[in-house]
Amino acid sequence: MPFINVIRGEAIPTAPFNVRTPxxxxxxxxxxxxxxxxxxxxxxxxxxxxxxxxxxxxxxxxxxxxxxxxxxxxxxxxxxxxxxxxxxxNRASFLRFGWYPILARFRRWTYRRHWQAAMVTAKLSVSYDGQTVLPVLQRVRCRPGTDLVLVRMVTGQIPDDFGHVSERLAHTFGVRQVKAMPGPTFSTVLLAVLRGDPLVKLVPPFPVTGVPDFMALPVARQEDGEVFDLRLFGTQVLVVGATGAGKGSVIWSIVRALAGGVGTGLVRLWGLDPKGGMELGIGLPLFDRFASKDFAAQADLLEAAAAETQRRAARLMGRTRQHVPSLGEPLIVLVIDELANLTAYLTDRHLKDRIKAALGIVLTQGRAVGVHVVACLQDPRKEVLPARGLFPTRIALRLSESNEVDLVLGDGMRDRGALCDRISETAPGVGYVALDGDPTPMRVRFSYLTDDEIRDMADIYGRVQVIDGDAA
Ligand SMILES: Nc1ncnc2c1ncn2[C@@H]1O[C@H](COP(=O)(O)OP(=O)(O)OP(=O)(O)O)[C@@H](O)[C@H]1O
Ligand SMILES: [Mg+2]
Incomplete structure (x- = not known):
């Protein structure tokens, strides 16, 4: 029985109160x-x-x-x-102040048209008290190949909520990829909507500088068109990618960025190529020391690096935090192709233990004293490389499974857009990196050096080297 009856037509006499609207x-x-x-x-x-x-x-x-x-x-x-x-x-200023603002207006209008459907199907709308509350589309900015969409979240949402459904959003808006990152205020999320793909084209090698900038080695092209600079000082680099993903091009891009220093003696490259010298052998003159077929020789080389690390650490103790490379004490970079051959797949227990111990010393103490490792790996699982955590800088190329992404780049990175398992086999050299101070991964493509370019580089910058073991 209704308690109050609003009379619009006939009165219902059973209600105690009857109200008639005027x-x-x-x-x-x-x-x-x-x-x-x-x-x-x-x-x-x-x-x-x-x-x-x-x-x-x-x-x-x-x-x-x-x-x-x-x-x-x-x-x-x-x-x-x-x-x-x-x-x-002046194309840059035309795009920035002339074309992109107009494009942003137009794009904002297209996003608004799909907004409600996109939010509801991605379950980003919140139903509360019989009402549906949507995240608010605040601002759209255009960048080369990318729209930056600022969204005010519904109370109770976090940027990762958008990250989890980024793929759904990408398909709804008909774009290549959507990446979610925290906005300028705590209540906002910034969606990077990636449209075109500047990484389809091959990236030619970058010019060699006489003195490498160890804080910023140009090695790859970012998907926003900028150059990706790798910081080598203070870090160790691990490159992970399935077979054919282009790990070789990462190695040669880094070697090229260091080549000027190799020529002057400021940088010494030590090469370990457990696959028999197939990858690094082409640029042999660039390597100061080199070992490939003989595992004992490779263990010796790693132990030599560990000994040098400890000698430098003892000398520099209490004096400086960061070693400055000089001709007397150059930067040593150990380049290792397929690290798993030295750690997991090696059957000789004794050798394996020697390698593990030496590698541990270099990885933990080397970065402050100018002994760095650039190592490649196909399989990122713990059984293969327990010391994964000792590499602060990790580069993920194409991976075979989606759960490997977070193993390499860190928890939540796949949700934030590092789709390494989706990289096409026809795009070798493409991968994801974490930029300093940016929680979202950046898609990059490493420069590609042909065998002839590697040989030319070795002719120009190579030096007389000691060959460890049987590589020559
Ligand atoms: N950056 C790049 N740009 C264009 N093509 C590339 C790039 N890197 C590699 N490639 C091509 O992809 C092929 C495979 O690359 P690469 O040998 O470096 O793979 P990998 O990751 O070292 O594989 P594996 O683990 O089997 O040694 C190369 O022969 C080359 O033609
Ligand atoms: Mg290789």
């Missing part, structure tokens, strides 16, 4: 007048809200009224010529 009779002209006022207000609001389309259109209309068809035609032509000259004269 019936107001309006004349037809008043209703029409009110509708007209409302319509006009909407038009004025719409005019100012979409000023970027309404203002130019009314300008053109006014031109037409004042000067006939010549008015709008010459205006459009004038703007097109000015834009072309600006574009040719």
């Amino acid at each position: 019936v107001v009779r309006l004349p037809v002209w008043l209703v029409m007048f009110w509708s007209a006022v409302k319509g006009l207000a909407w038009m004025v609001i719409g005019y100012f809200r979409f000023w970027w389309i309404t203002l130019p259109s009314s300008g053109l209309l006014w031109m037409y009224a004042a000067f006939d068809w010549q008015g709008p035609t010459f205006t459009v032509l004038g703007v097109a010529v000015a834009a072309t000259i600006w574009n040719l004269g």
